[in-house]
Amino acid sequence: MSKQRGSWPFVFYISILLIAVAALWGTLQSGEHLVPGGSSSKSQDTLSLVTAFSDFRSSVSDHVQSTIGLLLLQILIILIIARLMGWLFRKMRQPAVIGEIVAGIILGPSLLGRFFPETFNAIFPASSLPNIQLLSNFGLILFMFAIGMELRLGDIRRQLRSSLIISHIGIFIPFGLSLPLSYSIYTQYAAEHPAFTPFALFIGIAMSITAFPVLARIIQENNLSRTRLGKLSLSTAAAGDITAWLMLAAIIAISQSGSILSTGYNLLFLVAYLLVMFGIIRPLFRAASKVYNNTEVISHGMVGVIFILLLLSSYVTELLSMHALFGAFIFGLVMPEELSFRKIITDKVEDVSLLLFLPLFFVSSGLQTELGLISDVKMWILLGLFTLVAVVGKVGGTYISARACGETPLNSIYLGAFMNTRGLMELVVLGIGYEMKILPPAIYAVLVLMTVITTVMTMPMVHLINWIKELIGHREERLDTNNKQLGLKVLLSFGRPITGATLLRLTNQLLSRGDVQLNVTALHITTDEDINSIDADKYFEDNFRPILTEADKLALPLETDHQVSRDVEGTILTKLVEEKYTLLIVGAGIRLSCDEEDREAMSMREQMSRRMGSFSVRTTEALLSIHGMLRDKMTFFIKKAPCSVGILLSRAFDTPKNIILFLACEDDIRMIPYARTITGNNRGELQIIAAPGLDTKKAILHKGEKILSGSFTELPEGCDLVILSYELWSDTFDHNKDLLLTLPSTLILNLK
Incomplete structure (x- = not known):
């Protein structure tokens, strides 16, 4: 009896399946007579396999050229090249972001477009570029929000005096040095653009900015995060970035205003916006964070409110002629500083923005960067001048201000090397200037190359400082570590x-x-x-x-x-x-x-090894980044x-x-x-x-x-x-x- 009960559901399932198939077949056969010219449908059955495959290829080709098909192909290619170049530059002990910037240049008109124009036009036709730019701009909003959360005001307050003095002098000196250079090149390279003032101001801010995210990762890789030098470097870069973005917002407002009076209104509303954000929104979120202080109680509703306010803040600053990115950055700053709260939000935002949207921004920038414009000796000299002014101004300004604040010569030169990192933040500033047609293509290409050069210089400069310190027998203790040997x-x-x-x-x-x-x-x-x-x-x-x-x-x-x-x-x-x-x-x-x-994990690993072979298992583990956790370290030690x-x-x-x-x-x-x-x-x-x-x-x-x-x-x-x-x-x-x-x-x- 029990066997009959056990087999009955299976018999019932098969019966219903057969009835459904029969009903479907019968309905389709009957429906053939309803089609006008039904004999033509019969002729479809006689099509050859070759003709059918040709139709299949035509269908695939149509979908490849469709808007969504082409966009997905572009994203796949961009992500693969960006990850590959990021991995390659990390192997060279350089920040992965530099590799991703280079990936954008490789896929742009400077390399792919120059040597393989047909492939370039097939992958990146001009009609598809607005889609990439739109996605990359949305990704930048998310990224700038995450950057704002990384710049914690509490960290700056702990070393407020030194951070402000070092960061501001490190901004003002390269900014001031760039003005004569801007004046000397304006007539030849940017005279067709609207006005000199926006051009000079954008050049100045490009010379002055520091890339906090790249610097933070360099500090981590050098194990300085918990040392006094590391904390001072991060707080100085944070104060500098906040100042630079406030200056940039003002510069954009000045650039887009029609008159001095209009500029005054823009700046007045900028102040009002900042008062609302820091006087109302920030205290509200601080209160909310006391309730939402662990991962189990932060609801989707709360996260939804955060995203709505993020987009609203970006929209308001866009309306006030200060760019949507500034609103995203400020909204990140006003987030409560509790680590648990910020980590939850960054986990939801940063991976998507870093791994998906930012590579699109790099390629979008690369598509606008024509290295072929740097073709004659004058342009290469100009690149050298821009790089020299940027390095001397930033490193020298930071060193002088750090010494004035009582830092040792060694710590001061370290700070100068760290602050010289520009990376992605510089690229964002340049992108805004190019989008607003303030920076001409040739100058934009020069400044992009300067960004890559100065960021790549950071780690070699740090290694050079370390080498000189050892060469002259510097006996200073290892940075903020305790070397006492007791027992x-x-x-x-x-x-x-x-x-x-x-x-x-x-x-x-x-x-x-x-x-x-x-x-x-x-x-x-x-x-x-x-x-x-x-x-x-x-x-x-x-x-x-x-x-x-x-x-x-x-x-x-x-x-x-x-x-x-x-x-x-x-x-x-x-x-x-x-x-x-x-x-x-x-x-x-x-x-x-x-x-x-x-x-259980080790048992499954052994089973997979028997089925797939040890080499395949190790390869799979490496791709999933778990091989290091599973391998036996005992023998090594x-x-x-x-x-x-x-x-x-x-x-x-x-x-x-x-x-x-x-x-x-x-x-x-x-x-x-x-x-x-x-x-x-x-x-x-x-x-x-x-x-x-x-x-x-x-x-x-x-x-x-x-x-x-x-x-x-x-x-x-x-x-x-x-x-x-x-x-x-x-x-x-x-x-x-x-x-x-x-x-x-x-x-x-x-x-x-």
């Missing part, structure tokens, strides 16, 4: 936040004895190099909270180091070598985790680390009472003091088990300690912690994997 110097590297607290607890139990002073540095590495400053601060706060809480509980001094790097192992090794640590403590990683999801290494395989490690130390060879006797310390700190019991035949006469035992004979094949009941050497672990892992699945918390030591 044992331990580097604790962790991934997941809870792992950091566990490793710190282990470190304290393993090494704290008598009057030994521990100097512990907790290192967390974020592998996404494209994170913004808001994400970086939020990641630091979330990842270090558990370990800092544990450090307070243990009354253990702790230094923190948050770095951004794709090469986790290389970054850790470099830090070990440069700062001369005596011990590295790490977790065993996902591969040996007891977490259910981690084990054991072989490469210049110091001793401790690796914890955690099984809810807390305060182990029953501890077993396995000795596989005579050299393992050196582990006894460590096992003894962790046992004493936990008031537990220690069992020492030596491999059969091992000579343990050199072992110095304390009262009550004895060495038993045995092998690492099974564990006594009630064991909380196993301590063994890497050699014994490696041999067991190769030959007795079943035992490893039953292990309690395990500490693997490699002493040097």
Whole structure:
């Protein structure tokens, strides 16, 4: 009876399916007689496969040339080339945004249009360019909103005096130096444009601006985010960007006004707009953020209101002749400064704007950049002059103002190099000037190249400063880091936040004895190099909270180091070598985790490896950016680390009472003091088990300690912690994997 009930739904399903197919076929056959000239439809059945395929090709061609088809093809090509060039420039230790700018030039008339004109006209016909420009402008609104949120006013207030003085002088000096240059070239290159004043003002602001987003990522890549120099650099760039955009809004208002009186009205409404934004909108959002202070309660309705107000702010500034981008930027500034709140909004906005819309803007800029206009010696000299004025004005102005504020010569020259970064923000300013027909094509092309050159210069300048500092034997301490070496110097590297607290607890139990002073540095590495400053601060706060809480509980001094790097192992090794640590403590990683999801991931990986082959699996993991998390780092650290290494395989490690130390060879006797310390700190019991035949006469035992004979094949009941050497672990892992699945918390030591 049960079998009949089980098969009945399937029989019912098949029956209904057959009836539906029969009804469809019968209806279509009957309908053929309703078509006038029904015999012609019959002739369609006799069409050859060749003719049918020709019709198919014609249909595909029509869809390729349709508005949406062509736009999707353009976006695909733009994204692929932009990502490729971004990856290439990152390999050259340059910001990815420079590669994306170059991608725009490659796809524009300067390269693709010059050498492959037919392909260029097929992919980017003139009739399709407004669509790209429209999308890129909308993307820029989202991007400028995200940039405004990155520039937190609270960070500027902490170093208000220095930030304002350094940033403003760093703007005014290159701005002033650019005016004679603008005057000298206006007649020859821009006389056909409306007026000299807008031209000179746009040249001046182009010389003066700093690209905060690019600078923030350079600061992160140099691990300066939490140093005084890094914070001063970011607050100075933030103050400079806010000032530059206020100046730009005024310049646009002046450029588009019909008279001096009209300009006065524009500036008056600009002030009124700013008073509304900072006097009403900002306090309202600050109050709202106290309620919407975690990810679970920020509703779609709240996000919808934010987007409506963003577009409204952009619309208002567009109406007031100050460009929609200025409204988006100011609205980002008035967002509440709570990290959780800002991170949620940036997560919703930034990825779409950065990965989808901005490459469209770069290509849109590239389509307007004709490098062929820089063809004679005069134009190349002009490019050199613009670059020289930009670099000397920005670097020199920043250096002078930093020295006036009491900064050291070294920090001042670093600040000058950082402020010379122009990048995307410069390109946005130039795009506005070109769109308003203030900058002629030749000058626009020169300034785009100047932007690329000055941004590319930043990292070589920083490396040159570092090299000179080392060459002259500069003995200044490494930027705002504490190099005191007190007792044992331990580097604790962790991934997941809870792992950091566990490793710190282990470190304290393993090494704290008598009057030994521990100097512990907790290192967390974020592998996404494209994170913004808001994400970086939020990641630091979330990842270090558990370990800092544990450090307070243990009354253990702790230094923190948050770095951004794709090469986790290389970054850790470099830090070990440069700062001369005596011990590295790490977790065993996902591969040996007891977490259910981690084990499921590794099981699925093994199944895929059997089906697809290990090479295909590794390639897939690399494309998904998860290979670095799954690969075994243990062997790397054991072989490469210049110091001793401790690796914890955690099984809810807390305060182990029953501890077993396995000795596989005579050299393992050196582990006894460590096992003894962790046992004493936990008031537990220690069992020492030596491999059969091992000579343990050199072992110095304390009262009550004895060495038993045995092998690492099974564990006594009630064991909380196993301590063994890497050699014994490696041999067991190769030959007795079943035992490893039953292990309690395990500490693997490699002493040097």
